[in-house]
Amino acid sequence: MAVFATGLVVTVTMTLFLLKLEYDRSLQQTRSDLQTLGKTATPQLASNLWLVNTESIHSQLNSLLQTRVVQHALLVESDGQQYASGQELNIGHDVVTESFPVVYLHPLTNKEVVLGELKLSTTLSELESRLYAQFLRLLLLEGLGMATAALFFLILYHRLIARHLSHIAEYTRHFNYGLLSSPLHLQRTVDKPDEMQTLVDAINEMRGNLQRGYREREETQRALYVEKELAEVTLISITDAILTTDHDFKIKLINPAAEQLTGWSTQDARGRFVADLLCLGGDLTPDELYQVLGRARDDLKAQNAQKAMLLNRDGAKLNVEYAAAPITDQDGQVVGLVLVLHDVTEAQALTEKLAYQADHDYLTGLTNRRGFENALVIAHQQVLLDHQPHILMLLDLDQFKLVNDTCGHLAGDELLRHVTTLLQGLMLPGRSILGRLGGDEFGVLLSNTTHAEAQVLAERMLHALAQFRFVWQDRPHGVTVSIGLVKLDHRCASPQEAMSQADVACFAAKDAGRNQLSWYSSDDQDLLERHNEIQLLATLKEAIEQNRFQLYFQAITPMNRIDAEIPHLEILIRLIDSNGRVITPGAFIPAAERYDMMAQIDRWVIEHSIKYLADRVHSNSPLPQLAINLSGKSLNKQTLAFILQQLDMTLVPPYAICFEITETAAISNLKESSVFIETLRTRGCKFALDDFGSGFSSFNYLKTLPVDFLKIDGSLVTDIADDKVSRQMVIAVNDIAHSLGCKTIAEFVENEAILHELAAIGVDYAQGFYFGKPAPLV
Secondary structure (H helix, E strand, O other): OHHHHHHHHHHHHHHHHHHHHHHHHHHHHHHHHHHHHHHHHHHHHHHHHHHOOHHHHHHHHHHHHOOOOOOEEEEEEOOOOEEEEEOOOOOOOOEEEEEEEEEEEOOOOOOEEEEEEEEEEEEOHHHHHHHHHHHHHHHHHHHHHHHHHHHHHHHHHHHHHHHHHHHHHHHHHOOOHHHOOOOOOOOOOOOOOOHHHHHHHHHHHHHHHHHHHHHHHHHHHHHHHHHHHHHHHHHHHOOOEEEEEEOOOEEEEEOHHHHHHHOOOHHHHOOOEHHHHHOOOEOOOHHHHHHHHHHHHHHOOOEEEEEEEEEOOOOOEEEEEEEEEEEEOOOOOEEEEEEEEEEOHHHHHHHHHHHHHHHEOOOOOOEOHHHHHHHHHHHHHHHHHHOOOEEEEEEEEOOHHHHHHHHOHHHHHHHHHHHHHHHHOOOOOOOEEEEEEEOOEEEEEEEOOOHHHHHHHHHHHHHHHHHOEEEEOOEEEEOOEEEEEEEEOOOOOOHHHHHHHHHHHHHHHHHOOOOOEEEOOOOOHHHHHHHHHHHHHHHHHHHHHHOOEEEEEEEEEEOOOHHHHOOEEEEEEEEEOOOOOEEOHHHHHHHHHHOOOHHHHHHHHHHHHHHHHHHHHHOOOOOOEEEEEEOHHHOOHHHHHHHHHHHHHHOOOHHHEEEEEEHHHHHHOHHHHHHHHHHHHHHOOEEEEEEEOOOHHHHHHOOOOOOOEEEEOHHHHOOOOOOHHHHHHHHHHHHHHHHOOOEEEEOOOOOHHHHHHHHHHOOOEEOOOOOOOOEEOO
């Protein structure tokens, strides 16, 4: 409809424009015709007026009307007389009048004389009627043309544009995220690169962008949901209390841990100032809390953990560590804060408990070795700086092991508690520290005490424990104590030296018959030797812990070629002290035996000897047979289990190992020794009885000791070349060994003469400096 209206307006406008042009042209033509007629008629009229030829004037005026151009002619003389012809016309918009002066050229004077004025008038009504009719015709023709063109345009517009626009409008009208996967296509067979296709491509590109944006939004929303769920689950699962606040420190959210810690629910806490929850008592004030939160907010920086004691809503006392951090938006503006509280109440109580336990004995409640040694360090400093007299006592119960072994550990623990109570009642108030140093060993540190006072106190402790009777399951047990005392003065180099000296004095008291006290004196030679042994004992412990032993060997040489195929080596041990010096066994074995450390040393030798054999197995090297010495303390089930474990773990052939035991050790516990030997011989190990022949009483036990070798005591071998008695004793030992199926090994072979005699007697192996001195195994 708009197209038709537009076409009509255009048609009317164009027709009027054309008619206007035609009207102007016709008007101009009419005026031009009137001008032509007027200029032609005025000379003749001027002559007729001059001659006063009225009839000619009328005739001439009528002739003007015959031209069909002039419809009214009026001649007005100068004196006002008028001559008119035709119908007088009313002056209007459709009347055109042209005026012409009537001038006569006088023939005599040759001057122009104005005789009057000629007015020629005509109407445009006929022109207007003609133009109107022409307007109607043009309007009709142009209207039909425009209508036809408009109709054609409409058809073409609908075909090329309107229906596609309608399709696009319908597509966009129903456009939603569900149709993003369906692209827009025009309803035509061939895509043309025109403006419509450009629009479709733009819409499809927009669809693709929306689809990608929608997909990204979906992924982002899904990720945000996951993150939200994760954050909520994490917040719920975190055992620390979490409180979030707004910019003004008002609570927005607290997690379950915070609810439990503070006693406030999320609903009750929301909107309250954080100080209302946390500053109900204790040492955390609102000003201090807001100062920490303010720094986190203003500095945009997390604040390090602070410690505080709080009272929650229920009045419970809590020790916490709290820290604050700002929460910012995308623009970096602070929108809130997060406050984390870690409850350290139990941890702090545990720390205090552990600190107490670190310095106190769990059984008796006394100061333990660590706490006692710390007190001794302080006392030693006071002695050096202030010359304050201090005395150190070491107490060792004499019958504790008997009670512990016969009645059990419960009885032993109860005995220690009774002894503790007894000793605490004897302490000097304010001047003594009583501690349990381990096992059945106690220590007493006295300050501002004289030698006589310490002597009296020690005697009172001896008397009190001697009178004490410990009853367990209706059986009484006597308990005594050995006490070693040492005075702390400027001559005492260190607290460790003081402990060592007191230990020496305590051992001296035990050696003196127990239930004794002994003062340490640097002038006492026996105490000095015992002191050296104790220092060596510390060296032995360090050597075991720091692996400062070294294996040596001495060859055992066969007397015949058949046995020479397999090397036989006796394993020996050396101690490497802190200065790198090599210490021989004679210097430390007695101390190790005295202080029950031989079993530990034996295990070290067993482990490293078997490791040496295992390394040779892995390197495909020939295996020697190693003779490993065992002390009497190692002939037990524990060492037996250890040896079997080492053999199973390394897969070393048992036949490559021979254990040497002394006849004294074997005979002292014959039953356990027999089980030990029999078990390992069953696995394939060999056994040698060392130092045999030093006493003939041992002949009675050879039948019950299943050994493979007898090592003839060196004291018999050294004199064999010169002493017939020694030679006969060696012959006897050798004959008895062979009769029992054992081979013999002669020790201390130092020269060729001894070797010659042994060969003549028929001894199987020889060992001594003649073949070489001990050397490092690796």
